[in-house]
Amino acid sequence: MSSTRRRVEYEIVKRLVGPALMQVDHAQRRVKSLRKRAAKPAGPFGPPLESVRKLKELMTRHYLEGRYADGAVPVAWVTSGFPVEVLRPLGYHAVYPENHAALCGVQRVVPHLSEATEEVGYARDLCSYARTDIGSVMLQETPVGRLPKPDLLCCCTNICQTVLYWYRSLAAHFQVPLVLIDPPFVYGEAKPHHRQFVRDQLDELLVVAARVAKRRAPSMDEIVGVTKLAREGTRLWGECLAESRNKPAPWTGIDGFFHIAPIVTLRGTAECNAYYRQLRDELRHRVAQGIGGVREEKHRLLWDNLPIWFDVRGMSTLLAEHGFNFVCTSYTNAWAEAGSRIDPADPLGSAVFAYTDIILNQDLGKRFGTLARLAEEYSCDGAVLHSDRSCKPYSIGQLDLKQRLAKQLDIKVMVLEADHGDPRAYAVEQGHGRLTAFMESFS
Amino acid sequence: MTGAGAPVAIGVDVGSTTCKAVVVDRAGAILRHRVEPTHPRTEQQTTRILDELRLAVGCELPIGATGYGRKRVPGATKVLTEITCHARGAFSRVKRAVVLVDMGGQDTKIVRIGPGGDVADFAMNDKCAAGTGRFLEVILGRLQVPFDEVSAHVARARRSVPVSSTCTVFAESEVISLVAQGEELEGILRGLHESLAKRVAALAGVLPADARIVMSGGVALNAAMVDALGAALRREVSVLPDPQLVGALGAALSAS
Amino acid sequence: MRSAYVQRQREEHGRKSIVVLPVHYPKEILTAMDVLAVELWGPPGAPRGPEAGRLQAYVCAVVRNALAFLAGGHADVVDAALFPHTCDSVQGLATLVTDFGGWSKPSFVFQHPKGPTRASVRKYLVAELRSLADGLATLTGRPLDVAELRAAIRLHRTIDEVKTRILEGRGRLATSDRELYATLRRGEWLWPEEHLEELRVLERQLPEAGAPARKGVPLFVTGYVPEPMSILDALDEVGAYVARDDWAAIGRRVVTPARALDLEGDPFETLAALYYEAPQCPTRSLDQAGRLQRLLALYDQSGARGVIVHEPKFCEPEAFDVPAIRKAFGERGVPLLYLETELETELAGQTTTRLEAFVEMVGARRVA
Ligand code: SF4
């Protein structure tokens, strides 16, 4: 198919079909909600967030556009911690395999996709995001219909080294270029030559990304523009999270796991920011009205590590029933912190700091500092550290973190062993049993 | 045991749960056999069994030993792994290229047997019991279902209740909670078989399109498992005659 | 045994010593600064002490055992620790023991870059090498001498050349795998010059080129570290031997540059050049295709008749390449065995069976 034709199709979807679909969806929902009357507390939860609808719309559109993106616009597959701002002015459609894998986790298709990778020899001990993604590529199956093929793979190791091996396998499969941004792990303070290295890699990225997109490299003005948007988005996301410092918190930490999708996948776009503005306003409104995410908030917890995607609903219900809420999570917070260091006056120079000094790329002393600060700022009386079989970088050190948090903050802390994506590695009943025992210990 | 010829060799397969021994004739027919639970004192046990068999046939014979206790069979003239012996044993029965799935107590092996009876490739589970007969045994024990009634139970299932954990410990607790939630036993058992079969299929990896599957080992006596395996591999699975004795048969043939 | 050796090195030569985690580090710099490297691959066996419990069971045994070893005071005889940027787990260990307790002596990191030779990477690597040398100077109390670094590079080049000859001539060498690998692995802690002497002894036992190959089924191994060493005994017992290896600890660290190196210029540039001449390893490179090519070439040269892929459980960098390795050898009809071990001292019965069955299978093919 000619690229012009693809391009026209893509534009139609982007400008017409997507929004139109959403209109239909809206109308249907309005009818439904007329019948049901929304904004009533749902079980142990407060009334559902209005913004959820908008979130679904945004993400559905994102994946819908993706279906028509390859051949029409350059497509990049990008890790969650990658400086995507640089790609936006070049017209890239960015696909986030991690976000996609999370979606597969929620829909419980991970075992199926992972089996395909295990069949060709991938060990089941590997990160389930990677197994899910590679399985989805091999089988060409995805719950979102279709993922566009990449023209460029963009990997940043500021979250883990796993992405390096994973993207290396993707590069071998798709036979497309892979750009790597490798910010050295920060022990104490990053050394000047470490910062310089990241800066140099960003410069190289600009060249490669432009070449693959067959465009001239973006101008500084363009980069500044996107950077402003990204920073604003990050700030707004931070504001949404910060509303949970109120008592009761206007939403649950588990809501946060879902609402994080735009800041990860659409960072640096106007839609992303519009969305978070709406969400923030809704949360503020709820705070003013005294509406909580959990109907009766008795205890406030901190969550560390990725969510257990396939059990988020079950777990949040269990907690809400006991009057517990995860009022903050180190995972959702990471996206509010990283971008706050972006300075539109010096987009690339500040990106060095923004993308190097993120929670998973720093020593455990700083990790502890962040957790302790969050626990205090959000008045937590307990913490659950999810020891995630699939994510070693996030999980190493948690047993020590537990001791320290409990001792220094005098709060109750438990370590819950599970997996962020693969239900075969986690016995839900046992996990809920342990959580229940933990909650009982508060009374 | 038809058309029995003169005995030519003895084969002993000392598995982790059962100890098997056969006497064969030149054509590979089994003249006599023994199956008993494996005794911790393997040497004593195999010496006794060998003495009995020698006495019964009335002569000295070469002895092939296999199984995890193969190095503790006094007087063995040929010592080979179960992989090689199962391949020989299976090939002597089917005389063509096949994929053999042997599911025993502690391990499961998949052996791709070439057209000449050679081992073309094999896979075997690691230390973990997931994917072996032991997995079923533990959970059936918990559910108090006797082994020989399993197939009948599974056949009665109206639907399959998925069991997602494949780790024996996790699966055990998952099954218990399914029972507590009032799921019917038959459905759970079917789900359990399907889960185990999937694990074995994963071990098998990508099989040639025209592969024919035959099964041996104690678990092959469980018809429900044979069906589940066929479904998971999307192929017909046939069970070898005397599935438990295939390894011992191969050992005997190798020694003769 | 090693503690006594480290002690003697200190007393007789006034040498500082440093415990080094796997895999890649510029040993030349350590040698030039008169620092003895003592590598810590685990050590094998059950973790020495309860501190391993500070890490989850799904972290590889290399790192869990190292934590128990360091935090249990078993490495207290050395003066410092060096953590290369090998993987997330070593990185996590480095911050765990230094920030949360377990190692109170100085610790250094060598954050080698990943990926191909881009201009930025080369520049960074040189800076990182210099920075390591500066750091070590605080330990030794004197800065690195450039001439000494050149000399150390030459010494390690000689060591690699001798190793290459031994490994390439392996098929003619009568020595058992156990003896051969024990000698090679003593390089993990011996002072390099002593190690070289031992290697020379081995080299002298090499028969002339063209001498008949040793008996047994030749195998090629790719993997991490030859632990448990009883794997070698198990192979020996059924008449097989390792004709060539790509264990990260051994063969994968022997550098045979394809291009001539500038040994007179800036030695840090020489080290950077060596970094890129070194065999492909997933802990430092992005080039999977290059790695496969090298493995296939080594396999062909070695005359091996089967491949063993031998990895530690829970090792991400190694495990991600396994499907591609399987595929590459599978397409050429080469028999392949995948083995996973966890630094146990004795092989599990099942593992021995699989090894033996593999040798029976490969051996039978020749006859057929
Ligand atoms: S879940 Fe952990 S290991 Fe997996 S990609 Fe994310 S950070 Fe890396």
Ligand code: SF4
């Ligand atoms: S075995 Fe693998 S995971 Fe463990 S330290 Fe070595 S490279 Fe890292």
